[in-house]
Amino acid sequence: MLPDWGTTDLTPTKPAFMQSCRVLKNKPHWKEVCARAEKLEKNDNATLHAFYEEWFTPYQVRNPDGSELGVITGYYEPLLKGSRTKTPQFKFPLYAAPIDLLAIDLANAYPQLKGLRLRGRLQDKRIVPYYSRAEINHETSPLTGQELFWADNAVDLFFLQIQGSGRVELPDGRQMKVGYADQNGHPYVSIGKKLVDSGALKLEEASMQGIKSWAEKHPDQIDSLLKQNPSYVFLRELPDNTPAPLGALGVPLTSEYSIAIDPRTIPLGTPVFLSTTYPNDSAPLNRLVLAQDTGGAIKGAVRADFFWGFGESAAIQAGKMKQQGRLWVLFPRGGEPILN
Numbered sequence: 001m002l003p004d005w006g007t008t009d010l011t012p013t014k015p016a017f018m019q020s021c022r023v024l025k026n027k028p029h030w031k032e033v034c035a036r037a038e039k040l041e042k043n044d045n046a047t048l049h050a051f052y053e054e055w056f057t058p059y060q061v062r063n064p065d066g067s068e069l070g071v072i073t074g075y076y077e078p079l080l081k082g083s084r085t086k087t088p089q090f091k092f093p094l095y096a097a098p099i100d101l102l103a104i105d106l107a108n109a110y111p112q113l114k115g116l117r118l119r120g121r122l123q124d125k126r127i128v129p130y131y132s133r134a135e136i137n138h139e140t141s142p143l144t145g146q147e148l149f150w151a152d153n154a155v156d157l158f159f160l161q162i163q164g165s166g167r168v169e170l171p172d173g174r175q176m177k178v179g180y181a182d183q184n185g186h187p188y189v190s191i192g193k194k195l196v197d198s199g200a201l202k203l204e205e206a207s208m209q210g211i212k213s214w215a216e217k218h219p220d221q222i223d224s225l226l227k228q229n230p231s232y233v234f235l236r237e238l239p240d241n242t243p244a245p246l247g248a249l250g251v252p253l254t255s256e257y258s259i260a261i262d263p264r265t266i267p268l269g270t271p272v273f274l275s276t277t278y279p280n281d282s283a284p285l286n287r288l289v290l291a292q293d294t295g296g297a298i299k300g301a302v303r304a305d306f307f308w309g310f311g312e313s314a315a316i317q318a319g320k321m322k323q324q325g326r327l328w329v330l331f332p333r334g335g336e337p338i339l340n
Helices: 013-024 031-038 045-055 154-163 191-197 208-217 219-226 312-320
Strands: 056-060 070-077 079-083 092-095 102-104 118-123 126-129 147-151 165-169 175-183 233-237 258-260 271-277 284-293 303-310 322-332
Touching (some): 070 165, 147 154, 208 219, 208 312, 271 303, 284 303
Antiparallel strands (some): 056 322, 079 147
8 A cells, every 4th residue: 555645635646647648658568557647637636546547557666685675865057157158257167968978778688787887988999988077077188179068166067967958047137948968877965975985074974065165164165075976968959939948758747746767677758656755854754756867876676766846945945855764656558567
Protein backbone atom coordinates (compact mmCIF):
# COMPACT_ATOMS: atom_id res chain seq x y z
CA MET A 1 0.00 0.00 0.00
CA LEU A 2 1.39 3.40 -0.95
CA PRO A 3 1.66 5.74 2.08
CA ASP A 4 -1.30 8.14 2.25
CA TRP A 5 -2.38 7.11 -1.26
CA GLY A 6 -6.06 7.45 -0.47
CA THR A 7 -5.69 11.07 0.67
CA THR A 8 -3.01 12.14 -1.82
CA ASP A 9 -4.04 15.07 -4.02
CA LEU A 10 -3.49 13.83 -7.58
CA THR A 11 -4.94 16.79 -9.47
CA PRO A 12 -1.54 18.52 -9.96
CA THR A 13 -0.12 15.35 -11.53
CA LYS A 14 -2.25 15.53 -14.66
CA PRO A 15 -0.26 18.28 -16.49
CA ALA A 16 3.04 16.59 -15.62
CA PHE A 17 1.70 13.21 -16.72
CA MET A 18 0.61 14.63 -20.07
CA GLN A 19 4.11 16.02 -20.57
CA SER A 20 5.47 12.48 -20.21
CA CYS A 21 2.88 11.26 -22.70
CA ARG A 22 4.28 13.63 -25.32
CA VAL A 23 7.31 11.31 -25.43
CA LEU A 24 5.83 7.95 -24.40
CA LYS A 25 2.49 7.91 -26.23
CA ASN A 26 3.72 5.81 -29.16
CA LYS A 27 5.67 3.30 -27.07
CA PRO A 28 4.37 -0.18 -26.21
CA HIS A 29 1.94 -0.26 -23.26
CA TRP A 30 1.70 3.54 -23.23
CA LYS A 31 -0.41 4.35 -26.28
CA GLU A 32 -3.74 3.37 -24.76
CA VAL A 33 -2.86 4.75 -21.33
CA CYS A 34 -1.98 8.18 -22.70
CA ALA A 35 -5.04 8.21 -24.95
CA ARG A 36 -7.26 7.41 -21.98
CA ALA A 37 -5.62 10.16 -19.89
CA GLU A 38 -6.24 12.67 -22.67
CA LYS A 39 -9.93 11.79 -22.69
CA LEU A 40 -10.53 12.02 -18.94
CA GLU A 41 -13.62 14.19 -18.57
CA LYS A 42 -12.73 15.39 -15.10
CA ASN A 43 -9.48 16.34 -13.38
CA ASP A 44 -10.58 15.60 -9.84
CA ASN A 45 -9.13 13.28 -7.24
CA ALA A 46 -11.73 10.56 -7.61
CA THR A 47 -11.26 10.37 -11.39
CA LEU A 48 -7.46 10.38 -11.19
CA HIS A 49 -7.32 7.81 -8.40
CA ALA A 50 -9.50 5.51 -10.47
CA PHE A 51 -7.36 6.13 -13.56
CA TYR A 52 -4.04 5.31 -11.91
CA GLU A 53 -5.44 2.32 -10.06
CA GLU A 54 -6.93 0.87 -13.26
CA TRP A 55 -3.98 1.44 -15.57
CA PHE A 56 -0.86 1.11 -13.38
CA THR A 57 0.82 -1.36 -11.06
CA PRO A 58 3.17 -0.03 -8.36
CA TYR A 59 6.51 -1.75 -7.71
CA GLN A 60 8.66 -0.68 -4.80
CA VAL A 61 12.24 0.22 -5.70
CA ARG A 62 14.89 -1.44 -3.56
CA ASN A 63 18.64 -1.09 -3.34
CA PRO A 64 20.89 -3.98 -4.42
CA ASP A 65 21.18 -5.07 -0.77
CA GLY A 66 17.38 -5.25 -0.46
CA SER A 67 17.00 -2.12 1.64
CA GLU A 68 14.19 0.32 0.81
CA LEU A 69 15.53 3.69 1.99
CA GLY A 70 17.59 6.06 -0.12
CA VAL A 71 18.59 9.71 -0.39
CA ILE A 72 16.15 12.32 -1.72
CA THR A 73 17.71 15.68 -2.58
CA GLY A 74 16.28 18.77 -4.24
CA TYR A 75 17.11 21.02 -7.16
CA TYR A 76 15.70 24.18 -8.67
CA GLU A 77 15.98 26.70 -11.52
CA PRO A 78 18.55 29.32 -10.43
CA LEU A 79 18.87 32.93 -11.55
CA LEU A 80 22.32 34.16 -12.53
CA LYS A 81 23.52 37.71 -13.17
CA GLY A 82 25.27 37.71 -16.52
CA SER A 83 26.25 39.37 -19.77
CA ARG A 84 26.78 38.36 -23.38
CA THR A 85 30.21 39.99 -23.30
CA LYS A 86 33.12 39.76 -20.89
CA THR A 87 33.57 42.74 -18.60
CA PRO A 88 35.43 43.35 -15.31
CA GLN A 89 32.17 42.46 -13.52
CA PHE A 90 31.15 39.53 -15.74
CA LYS A 91 34.23 37.36 -16.15
CA PHE A 92 33.16 33.75 -15.54
CA PRO A 93 32.17 31.96 -18.78
CA LEU A 94 29.18 29.71 -19.46
CA TYR A 95 30.28 27.49 -22.31
CA ALA A 96 28.20 25.95 -25.04
CA ALA A 97 28.83 22.30 -25.94
CA PRO A 98 32.30 22.33 -27.59
CA ILE A 99 32.61 21.45 -31.25
CA ASP A 100 35.35 18.88 -30.49
CA LEU A 101 33.38 17.03 -27.79
CA LEU A 102 32.80 13.41 -28.84
CA ALA A 103 29.98 11.21 -27.53
CA ILE A 104 31.35 7.67 -27.39
CA ASP A 105 28.97 4.71 -27.58
CA LEU A 106 30.69 1.32 -27.28
CA ALA A 107 27.81 -0.52 -25.59
CA ASN A 108 27.23 -2.88 -28.53
CA ALA A 109 30.83 -4.11 -28.36
CA TYR A 110 31.23 -3.77 -24.60
CA PRO A 111 27.87 -4.32 -22.84
CA GLN A 112 29.44 -3.45 -19.49
CA LEU A 113 29.65 0.16 -20.72
CA LYS A 114 25.90 0.46 -21.28
CA GLY A 115 24.46 3.44 -19.47
CA LEU A 116 27.81 5.14 -19.00
CA ARG A 117 28.18 8.67 -20.33
CA LEU A 118 31.47 8.48 -22.21
CA ARG A 119 32.91 11.69 -23.62
CA GLY A 120 36.26 12.39 -25.24
CA ARG A 121 38.18 14.30 -27.86
CA LEU A 122 40.50 13.40 -30.70
CA GLN A 123 44.22 13.86 -30.17
CA ASP A 124 46.79 12.48 -32.62
CA LYS A 125 44.32 9.90 -33.96
CA ARG A 126 43.51 8.75 -30.41
CA ILE A 127 40.40 9.40 -28.36
CA VAL A 128 41.41 10.81 -24.99
CA PRO A 129 39.30 12.01 -22.03
CA TYR A 130 37.75 15.42 -22.52
CA TYR A 131 39.13 18.39 -20.64
CA SER A 132 38.43 18.48 -16.90
CA ARG A 133 36.96 21.46 -15.06
CA ALA A 134 40.44 22.61 -14.05
CA GLU A 135 41.58 22.58 -17.68
CA ILE A 136 38.42 24.29 -18.92
CA ASN A 137 38.63 27.01 -16.27
CA HIS A 138 42.35 27.66 -16.87
CA GLU A 139 43.21 31.23 -17.85
CA THR A 140 44.20 29.87 -21.28
CA SER A 141 41.07 27.76 -21.68
CA PRO A 142 40.91 25.45 -24.70
CA LEU A 143 37.27 26.56 -25.11
CA THR A 144 37.94 30.25 -25.62
CA GLY A 145 35.50 31.62 -28.17
CA GLN A 146 32.68 29.18 -27.32
CA GLU A 147 31.14 31.22 -24.50
CA LEU A 148 27.35 31.68 -24.34
CA PHE A 149 27.32 34.18 -21.48
CA TRP A 150 29.60 35.57 -18.80
CA ALA A 151 28.56 35.43 -15.12
CA ASP A 152 29.51 37.67 -12.22
CA ASN A 153 29.89 34.90 -9.64
CA ALA A 154 31.81 31.63 -10.02
CA VAL A 155 29.93 29.81 -7.25
CA ASP A 156 26.50 30.80 -8.59
CA LEU A 157 27.60 29.59 -12.03
CA PHE A 158 28.81 26.31 -10.52
CA PHE A 159 25.45 25.68 -8.89
CA LEU A 160 23.59 26.55 -12.09
CA GLN A 161 25.63 23.83 -13.80
CA ILE A 162 24.80 21.39 -11.02
CA GLN A 163 21.09 22.18 -11.42
CA GLY A 164 21.43 21.67 -15.17
CA SER A 165 19.40 24.71 -16.19
CA GLY A 166 18.57 28.23 -15.14
CA ARG A 167 18.08 31.83 -16.15
CA VAL A 168 20.64 34.52 -16.90
CA GLU A 169 19.57 38.08 -16.12
CA LEU A 170 21.30 40.54 -18.45
CA PRO A 171 22.24 44.10 -17.44
CA ASP A 172 19.13 45.44 -19.21
CA GLY A 173 16.88 43.22 -17.06
CA ARG A 174 16.00 40.62 -19.69
CA GLN A 175 16.12 37.00 -18.51
CA MET A 176 17.52 34.43 -20.91
CA LYS A 177 16.87 30.73 -20.31
CA VAL A 178 19.64 28.15 -20.54
CA GLY A 179 19.45 24.37 -20.33
CA TYR A 180 21.64 21.31 -20.26
CA ALA A 181 23.50 20.61 -23.50
CA ASP A 182 26.17 18.04 -22.59
CA GLN A 183 28.78 17.08 -20.02
CA ASN A 184 32.52 16.48 -20.23
CA GLY A 185 32.34 12.85 -19.11
CA HIS A 186 34.26 13.26 -15.85
CA PRO A 187 32.67 11.93 -12.65
CA TYR A 188 30.78 14.28 -10.36
CA VAL A 189 32.54 15.02 -7.05
CA SER A 190 30.68 16.78 -4.22
CA ILE A 191 32.44 19.95 -3.12
CA GLY A 192 30.29 19.92 0.02
CA LYS A 193 31.81 16.58 0.98
CA LYS A 194 35.28 17.97 0.25
CA LEU A 195 34.64 20.85 2.64
CA VAL A 196 33.37 18.46 5.32
CA ASP A 197 36.33 16.10 4.86
CA SER A 198 38.76 19.01 5.22
CA GLY A 199 37.06 20.25 8.38
CA ALA A 200 35.98 23.53 6.79
CA LEU A 201 32.29 22.73 7.33
CA LYS A 202 30.31 20.46 9.61
CA LEU A 203 28.13 17.89 7.88
CA GLU A 204 24.93 19.75 8.76
CA GLU A 205 26.40 22.94 7.27
CA ALA A 206 27.20 21.43 3.86
CA SER A 207 24.03 22.66 2.14
CA MET A 208 24.08 24.92 -0.90
CA GLN A 209 23.55 27.92 1.37
CA GLY A 210 26.36 26.75 3.66
CA ILE A 211 28.77 26.33 0.77
CA LYS A 212 27.91 29.79 -0.61
CA SER A 213 28.43 31.31 2.84
CA TRP A 214 31.83 29.63 3.13
CA ALA A 215 32.78 30.91 -0.34
CA GLU A 216 31.91 34.50 0.59
CA LYS A 217 34.33 34.25 3.52
CA HIS A 218 37.09 32.52 1.54
CA PRO A 219 37.13 34.09 -1.94
CA ASP A 220 40.78 33.18 -2.46
CA GLN A 221 39.98 29.45 -2.08
CA ILE A 222 36.97 29.23 -4.42
CA ASP A 223 38.91 28.31 -7.54
CA SER A 224 40.81 25.46 -5.89
CA LEU A 225 37.59 24.14 -4.33
CA LEU A 226 35.60 24.11 -7.57
CA LYS A 227 38.41 22.36 -9.44
CA GLN A 228 38.04 19.37 -7.11
CA ASN A 229 34.88 18.51 -9.06
CA PRO A 230 36.25 17.60 -12.53
CA SER A 231 32.74 17.28 -14.00
CA TYR A 232 31.65 20.18 -16.20
CA VAL A 233 28.20 20.84 -17.68
CA PHE A 234 27.78 22.67 -20.99
CA LEU A 235 24.67 24.72 -21.63
CA ARG A 236 22.50 25.91 -24.50
CA GLU A 237 20.22 28.88 -24.82
CA LEU A 238 16.53 27.99 -24.82
CA PRO A 239 13.67 29.75 -26.61
CA ASP A 240 11.97 32.52 -24.64
CA ASN A 241 8.66 30.65 -24.75
CA THR A 242 10.05 27.58 -22.96
CA PRO A 243 7.73 27.41 -19.91
CA ALA A 244 10.19 25.63 -17.63
CA PRO A 245 13.56 23.87 -17.74
CA LEU A 246 13.69 20.87 -20.06
CA GLY A 247 14.50 17.61 -18.33
CA ALA A 248 16.35 14.64 -19.80
CA LEU A 249 13.01 13.37 -21.15
CA GLY A 250 12.91 16.47 -23.35
CA VAL A 251 9.78 18.00 -21.81
CA PRO A 252 9.35 20.98 -19.46
CA LEU A 253 9.61 20.11 -15.79
CA THR A 254 6.69 20.71 -13.42
CA SER A 255 7.50 22.43 -10.13
CA GLU A 256 7.20 19.99 -7.21
CA TYR A 257 5.92 17.22 -9.49
CA SER A 258 9.00 16.28 -11.53
CA ILE A 259 12.02 14.36 -10.24
CA ALA A 260 15.41 13.35 -11.56
CA ILE A 261 16.27 9.66 -11.26
CA ASP A 262 18.85 7.09 -12.33
CA PRO A 263 17.41 5.73 -15.60
CA ARG A 264 19.24 2.44 -15.11
CA THR A 265 16.62 1.66 -12.45
CA ILE A 266 13.62 3.88 -13.12
CA PRO A 267 12.42 4.41 -16.71
CA LEU A 268 12.21 8.05 -17.78
CA GLY A 269 8.67 9.34 -18.05
CA THR A 270 7.05 6.96 -15.58
CA PRO A 271 4.96 8.01 -12.57
CA VAL A 272 6.80 7.47 -9.28
CA PHE A 273 5.29 7.56 -5.83
CA LEU A 274 7.66 9.38 -3.49
CA SER A 275 7.52 8.97 0.27
CA THR A 276 9.83 11.28 2.19
CA THR A 277 9.65 14.39 4.43
CA TYR A 278 10.00 18.10 3.83
CA PRO A 279 13.53 19.54 4.16
CA ASN A 280 14.70 19.72 7.77
CA ASP A 281 11.23 18.71 8.89
CA SER A 282 9.37 15.60 9.97
CA ALA A 283 6.23 16.55 8.04
CA PRO A 284 5.53 13.84 5.44
CA LEU A 285 5.98 14.59 1.75
CA ASN A 286 4.09 11.76 0.07
CA ARG A 287 3.02 12.39 -3.51
CA LEU A 288 2.92 11.09 -7.05
CA VAL A 289 5.61 12.65 -9.25
CA LEU A 290 6.98 12.03 -12.74
CA ALA A 291 10.49 10.78 -13.54
CA GLN A 292 11.40 13.36 -16.18
CA ASP A 293 15.05 14.16 -15.57
CA THR A 294 18.46 12.72 -14.72
CA GLY A 295 21.59 14.15 -13.09
CA GLY A 296 25.28 13.45 -12.75
CA ALA A 297 24.96 13.02 -8.99
CA ILE A 298 21.77 10.95 -9.16
CA LYS A 299 23.12 7.42 -9.09
CA GLY A 300 21.57 4.37 -7.47
CA ALA A 301 18.24 2.65 -7.17
CA VAL A 302 16.45 4.47 -4.34
CA ARG A 303 17.73 7.91 -5.31
CA ALA A 304 15.85 10.98 -6.54
CA ASP A 305 16.22 14.72 -6.96
CA PHE A 306 13.01 16.68 -6.34
CA PHE A 307 12.44 19.71 -8.60
CA TRP A 308 11.26 22.68 -6.53
CA GLY A 309 10.85 25.20 -9.37
CA PHE A 310 12.10 28.77 -9.78
CA GLY A 311 12.72 31.53 -7.24
CA GLU A 312 14.26 32.16 -3.85
CA SER A 313 11.83 29.90 -1.97
CA ALA A 314 12.63 27.02 -4.35
CA ALA A 315 16.34 27.68 -3.90
CA ILE A 316 16.05 27.52 -0.11
CA GLN A 317 14.05 24.29 -0.14
CA ALA A 318 16.33 22.63 -2.68
CA GLY A 319 19.49 23.76 -0.92
CA LYS A 320 18.60 22.17 2.40
CA MET A 321 16.87 19.02 1.12
CA LYS A 322 18.65 15.78 1.89
CA GLN A 323 16.11 13.35 3.28
CA GLN A 324 15.66 9.63 3.55
CA GLY A 325 12.88 8.34 1.34
CA ARG A 326 11.24 5.46 -0.48
CA LEU A 327 10.14 5.11 -4.10
CA TRP A 328 7.54 3.09 -6.00
CA VAL A 329 7.46 3.02 -9.81
CA LEU A 330 4.02 2.83 -11.41
CA PHE A 331 4.32 0.64 -14.50
CA PRO A 332 1.53 0.64 -17.11
CA ARG A 333 -0.53 -2.55 -17.16
CA GLY A 334 1.19 -5.06 -19.40
CA GLY A 335 4.51 -3.27 -19.15
CA GLU A 336 5.49 -4.50 -15.70
CA PRO A 337 9.12 -5.60 -15.23
CA ILE A 338 10.03 -9.28 -15.34
CA LEU A 339 11.41 -10.10 -11.91
CA ASN A 340 13.80 -12.97 -11.31
